[in-house]
Amino acid sequence: MWDEKKLESLKEKEAAWREDYKEATKKHPERMERFSTVSDQEIDALYTPNDIANFDYERALGFPGEYPYTRGVHKTMYRGRLWTMRMFSGLGSARDTNQRFHYLLKHGETGLSIAFDMPTLMGYDSDHPMSRGEVGKCGVAIDSLADMEVLFDGIPLDKVTTSMTINPPASIMLAMYIAVAEKQGVRRDQIGGTIQNDMLKEFIAQKTFMLPPKPSMRLIVDTIEFCTKEVPRWNTISISGYHIREAGSTAVQELAFTLADGIAYVQAAVDRGLNVDDFAPRLSFFFNAHIDFFEEIAKYRAARRIWSRVMRERFHAKNPRSWMLRFHTQTAGCSLTAQQPYNNVIRTAYEALSAVLGGTQSLHTNSLDEVLALPSEHAVTIALRTQQILAEETGVTNTIDPLAGSYFVEALTDKMEAQAMEYIEKIDEMGGILEAIERGYPQGEIANAAYDYQKQVDEGKKTIVGVNKYVSDVETPIEILKIDETVEEEQIKRLKALKESRDNDAVQKALDGLRKAAEGEENMMPHIINVVKVYGTEQEICDVFREVFGTYRDPGMF
Amino acid sequence: MAGKRKIRILVAKPGLDGHDRGAKIIARGFRDAGFEVIYTGLHQSPEQIVEAAIQEDVDVIGLSSLAGAHNHLFREVLRLLKEKGAEDIPVFGGGIIPDEDIPKLKADGILEIFTPGTKVEDVVKWVEENIHPRG
Numbered sequence: 070m071w072d073e074k075k076l077e078s079l080k081e082k083e084a085a086w087r088e089d090y091k092e093a094t095k096k097h098p099e100r101m102e103r104f105s106t107v108s109d110q111e112i113d114a115l116y117t118p119n120d121i122a123n124f125d126y127e128r129a130l131g132f133p134g135e136y137p138y139t140r141g142v143h144k145t146m147y148r149g150r151l152w153t154m155r156m157f158s159g160l161g162s163a164r165d166t167n168q169r170f171h172y173l174l175k176h177g178e179t180g181l182s183i184a185f186d187m188p189t190l191m192g193y194d195s196d197h198p199m200s201r202g203e204v205g206k207c208g209v210a211i212d213s214l215a216d217m218e219v220l221f222d223g224i225p226l227d228k229v230t231t232s233m234t235i236n237p238p239a240s241i242m243l244a245m246y247i248a249v250a251e252k253q254g255v256r257r258d259q260i261g262g263t264i265q266n267d268m269l270k271e272f273i274a275q276k277t278f279m280l281p282p283k284p285s286m287r288l289i290v291d292t293i294e295f296c297t298k299e300v301p302r303w304n305t306i307s308i309s310g311y312h313i314r315e316a317g318s319t320a321v322q323e324l325a326f327t328l329a330d331g332i333a334y335v336q337a338a339v340d341r342g343l344n345v346d347d348f349a350p351r352l353s354f355f356f357n358a359h360i361d362f363f364e365e366i367a368k369y370r371a372a373r374r375i376w377s378r379v380m381r382e383r384f385h386a387k388n389p390r391s392w393m394l395r396f397h398t399q400t401a402g403c404s405l406t407a408q409q410p411y412n413n414v415i416r417t418a419y420e421a422l423s424a425v426l427g428g429t430q431s432l433h434t435n436s437l438d439e440v441l442a443l444p445s446e447h448a449v450t451i452a453l454r455t456q457q458i459l460a461e462e463t464g465v466t467n468t469i470d471p472l473a474g475s476y477f478v479e480a481l482t483d484k485m486e487a488q489a490m491e492y493i494e495k496i497d498e499m500g501g502i503l504e505a506i507e508r509g510y511p512q513g514e515i516a517n518a519a520y521d522y523q524k525q526v527d528e529g530k531k532t533i534v535g536v537n538k539y540v541s542d543v544e545t546p547i548e549i550l551k552i553d554e555t556v557e558e559e560q561i562k563r564l565k566a567l568k569e570s571r572d573n574d575a576v577q578k579a580l581d582g583l584r585k586a587a588e589g590e591e592n593m594m595p596h597i598i599n600v601v602k603v604y605g606t607e608q609e610i611c612d613v614f615r616e617v618f619g620t621y622r623d624p625g626m627f
Numbered sequence: 628m629a630g631k632r633k634i635r636i637l638v639a640k641p642g643l644d645g646h647d648r649g650a651k652i653i654a655r656g657f658r659d660a661g662f663e664v665i666y667t668g669l670h671q672s673p674e675q676i677v678e679a680a681i682q683e684d685v686d687v688i689g690l691s692s693l694a695g696a697h698n699h700l701f702r703e704v705l706r707l708l709k710e711k712g713a714e715d716i717p718v719f720g721g722g723i724i725p726d727e728d729i730p731k732l733k734a735d736g737i738l739e740i741f742t743p744g745t746k747v748e749d750v751v752k753w754v755e756e757n758i759h760p761r762g
Contacts, residue, residue, distance in 0.1 A: 199643060199670075203642055203644075315648070316648050408744055440723070441723060442725065516655075523747060536744045623669040
């Protein structure tokens, strides 16, 4: 890329400049002893062609929509189609959430995303003792197909795509979605959307778990196999770094552990006998957009490059669609502060910009009040408008991958790629991510990073405005959304009425069929659909899983 | 004073909430401060927490909640402690707790509530000043 002679002379000139710089700092000392990212990655004062001396444009970047996809997975990127604006929403009852969906669609949202309450995420119905006090609190309560029908009332499922952030019971929510679509007259091969369905990062970070790792993997591969044949437009898994990062990892750890999880899913599906090119194009990813701007952009670019090489070289995928890392982004919840909450709008806007400059396919922007409660209508509207301003006013969508060729961004992309590959190789040596998780390796790395960061914040080495600097006594009261305590009672009443009115013999028969499949090797998905269609509940299905496969308990490491 | 026992503390995650970053950092901070720390791990019912506190003979319980179920779960722990005759074990809490809930929880017997942005050392200091090894 560079002329050797010119590079030599540039090296000398840079060395001289660095001497001058050192001199200058004697008079004007640097503000900090050490400059580093939020992940504590050290950053130099200046980057030049010397930092990317071996840079080979075609090998490192290529063109948008072409291998290795560093510049983006689509040829036209945002000049053709903007990213999907997908606001993660769920509150109280299915009726409450349905109203929020209609509100957001009316205001220009372009895709739906369901946030479930804790009992639904963990596979319990609203009337289970562990659900007490949690029904509808941090998302919508879904017990059966009856709730799912209300949730999508008036929303044609052939016109919108839906993302469902749920893991152990992901297959059940997908089954309910298919059933609602078919009731609307929409065939399963017409619907589009995503289930998160990523259990590995649950064991690592988010901790909504139900079954032990091995049966969890079986259930995931069952959904991949089923959708490959029957629901071809569905993203069968959203391999997620978001929660790894929220748990306190560094950007490199997020990148490495997420891709290591991805490798394990591909391997598991290949081991089942599936052809890699049949299912790999429907794998999707999900990353965090944290506050350290350039580090995030480098992370997304490195992720695309690593994944395309892994798919091509390690798994010998032939279809270019299998090489593409498509991803959703959410701005970092953990970067928001309860103090001076309006500052969160600014943080979210910068984070969203990094996701867009990094080439995301869809985006959720956090609301300013999400550190305190589920978002109010007012707050979620500002968050959606943040994306619309970014997309249609700022001009950042006019050209593709505008930061390519920046000495700093390319050097950082290379460095993060190398550091992530070191982790991936280490995990390979351990025997893969399942083995590493059993040893507590990624969990330990994350806990250490989280603790180190907290120490830096407590010591004032990292600034959080309004928390450890520019602290203000002035209260800024904001409107907080409260979930009515009657939601829980009403939901339990609905569930009781359902169990009395449905055909309980048909439910039992369908559950028996599921149990037989679970005990054998048959794909469980068709049986799950049979149960939900006769209004068997989420927990009735999960109880079968728990009885057949056992449960997983948090080892409680700290 | 010779033979002064270390403070024994139970850090607990009640309910289905999986946010354990804060609880684990606090548990580590307590350990670094020289306390004996027992961490329950996630997804504990109030019954399991109270049982662990009694069995482990702890001096204090720290509850962490970030998913909005604190009102029910914190009070349930207090109620069960009383039921088992262990109401002398003090309880404090932390996490995402709306301002308006804090005075009510304190009135019902939660000794202190720490919200986001609190320094680990401040929580450690509070424990050192307010909790004394029992027996």
